[in-house]
Amino acid sequence: MHYDVAVVGLGIVGASAVYAAAWAGARVLALDAGTPGGGTSGSSFAWLNSVRKEPDAYHRLNAAGMTAHRELSRELGGDAGYHDGGSLEWADGDDAERELRERVHRLASRGYPAEWISRERATELEPGLAIPDQVRDVAFFAADAWLDAPRLIGRLLAAASARDAEVREGKTVRSLRTRGDRVEALVLDDGEATASSVLVCVGPATQAFLEPLGVVIPVGRVPGLLAVTSHPATALGRVVHAPGIHLRPDAGGGLLLGAEDVDTLAANAGSPAALSGLLLERAAHVFPAARQLRIANSRTGVRPMPGDRHTIAGRIPGLANGWLIATHSGITLGPLLGRLMADEIVHDKPSSTLAPFRPDRFLTAGMTTG
Ligand SMILES: Cc1cc2nc3c(=O)[nH]c(=O)nc-3n(C[C@H](O)[C@H](O)[C@H](O)COP(=O)(O)OP(=O)(O)OC[C@H]3O[C@@H](n4cnc5c(N)ncnc54)[C@H](O)[C@@H]3O)c2cc1C
Numbered sequence: 001m002h003y004d005v006a007v008v009g010l011g012i013v014g015a016s017a018v019y020a021a022a023w024a025g026a027r028v029l030a031l032d033a034g035t036p037g038g039g040t041s042g043s044s045f046a047w048l049n050s051v052r053k054e055p056d057a058y059h060r061l062n063a064a065g066m067t068a069h070r071e072l073s074r075e076l077g078g079d080a081g082y083h084d085g086g087s088l089e090w091a092d093g094d095d096a097e098r099e100l101r102e103r104v105h106r107l108a109s110r111g112y113p114a115e116w117i118s119r120e121r122a123t124e125l126e127p128g129l130a131i132p133d134q135v136r137d138v139a140f141f142a143a144d145a146w147l148d149a150p151r152l153i154g155r156l157l158a159a160a161s162a163r164d165a166e167v168r169e170g171k172t173v174r175s176l177r178t179r180g181d182r183v184e185a186l187v188l189d190d191g192e193a194t195a196s197s198v199l200v201c202v203g204p205a206t207q208a209f210l211e212p213l214g215v216v217i218p219v220g221r222v223p224g225l226l227a228v229t230s231h232p233a234t235a236l237g238r239v240v241h242a243p244g245i246h247l248r249p250d251a252g253g254g255l256l257l258g259a260e261d262v263d264t265l266a267a268n269a270g271s272p273a274a275l276s277g278l279l280l281e282r283a284a285h286v287f288p289a290a291r292q293l294r295i296a297n298s299r300t301g302v303r304p305m306p307g308d309r310h311t312i313a314g315r316i317p318g319l320a321n322g323w324l325i326a327t328h329s330g331i332t333l334g335p336l337l338g339r340l341m342a343d344e345i346v347h348d349k350p351s352s353t354l355a356p357f358r359p360d361r362f363l364t365a366g367m368t369t370g
Contacts (some may be wrong), residue, residue, distance in 0.1 A: 003024045003029040003166075006186055006195035008209075010036035010157065012149050013330050014201030016072075016338025017213055018165055019156040021199075024346040028165035030157065031174040031186070037153035040203050043301030045226060045246065045258050046331040047239050048145040049087060051107060051114070053329065058310050059355045061336070062329060063112060064353065067141060068336035070153075076159065081151035083249070085238035086113075087144035088122055090135045092243035104139050108243070113142040128234035130288050131242075146239050147331055148251040173210055176200075181320045195346045199323045200316065204304040206326040215317055217359055218307030219326045224264035225278035225300050229254040229293040236287065245282040254296055257283050271320055272298045303328055307362065313337050314344075314358040324359060 005021045007014045010032035018030040033039075048069055063285040073082035091100040107114035119131050122138035131138065157167050176198060177185040185192040196218035202209050206219040231253045239248040250256040257279040266275055276295040284290040304311050304326050311333060323345060325337050340351045 003195035005197045007199045009202035011039045011041035011203050012153060014335035015156040016334040017152040017199055017342055019160045020339040020342035021346055022160040022163040022165040024342050026346045029193055030165055030167045031171045032169050035169055036157055037150035040301045041149045043299040044149060044331050046147040046149050048147055048332045051141055052316055062332050065333040065336040072335045073259055076155050079146035080155045084143060086140055086142040087239035089139045089241040099137055115134055116139050121133050128236055128287050128289050130286055144239060146248050175332050183319060183322045197321045201325050204302040206304060217362055219255045220305040222303040222305045223267045223300055224263040224296060225272060225275055227257045227279045227298045228296045230296050232289045234289040241285040247283055311357040312359050313341055313354050317360050317363050
């Protein structure tokens, strides 16, 4: 069987591309080494937002990613894992407060839903929060949401299968066999598969996957730890960023907890059990019902982190029919990037939105060898 498009890697990014390519009429082969959604996408805080995404082109890309999620959720119907409600954030200390004020102002002036609400209003929205007395105003980002990413991935692949996409899990692509500037075949453990175009969406494995082709696209691996609690007596409805802790509802009914400095400790071989305990202790300061909770499990995910921290999407340098997407904030960006790349591959319609994010920027920066 020869396919129009083969997609390697079925996290949120690859699954979105599979869905969009099948929707565009392509015959799609979709391959994952493990279980779809079992990589970084299944171990993510999965906050859909564009509140700290600079410069402006990257902010707009993420805001467009949020719009794509809303459209996709309507298109799929039923529970496709999308949870709206916005996000709340407050700061502690002069510098952090100034940074948040400037950010809310900057975002609102760009037309992003960002506003100040009173502490009382924030507590009406989230009765379980104990916002410190000295905090008078809380930032509210009304369009933010969170995603049950494994659920959306499952829905995308089921919808693509209904359009004749062939989805195979437990299928590692060992390499791409190339000749001149073309990918001729995908090399599997039990033979080869062929497709007119190949899209590589292997997340944190990107750099290692492409190196044998003589292409060095800098994509680092940045671990992060999240802890899941038992079910709280008081529900939490949305994403909350408080000093030293961020939390949101977990799809299983508990709370999902994380913190940037704890990620750094996790990256330096801190014990997941001890670090999860630290997260729970911090959560209890801002969400007192957490005092009665225990840690149900913890998840360590590895962020694919492009060398300049911004999305990489486009042709693999040196290949006419090979493409790649590698990005941080892939939960926010997956559906948008999947659709834009599917349009480009299937309909030969490159998007100007992606112009600042092409892989060959690393060539001109002298970071790629060919
Ligand atoms: C702790 C943490 C918090 C985060 N918080 C957020 C957030 O709040 N908001 C946000 O937008 N983003 C967030 N991110 C980032 C986001 O989760 C990632 O950018 C995104 O999940 C990447 O998706 P992906 O599809 O590229 O990769 P993955 O989900 O890792 O998927 C890649 C897939 O490729 C497969 N694969 C690898 N090699 C091969 C091969 N050779 N052959 C076949 N298959 C292969 C793997 O099995 C895997 O399933 C967070 C990440 C972490 C770790």
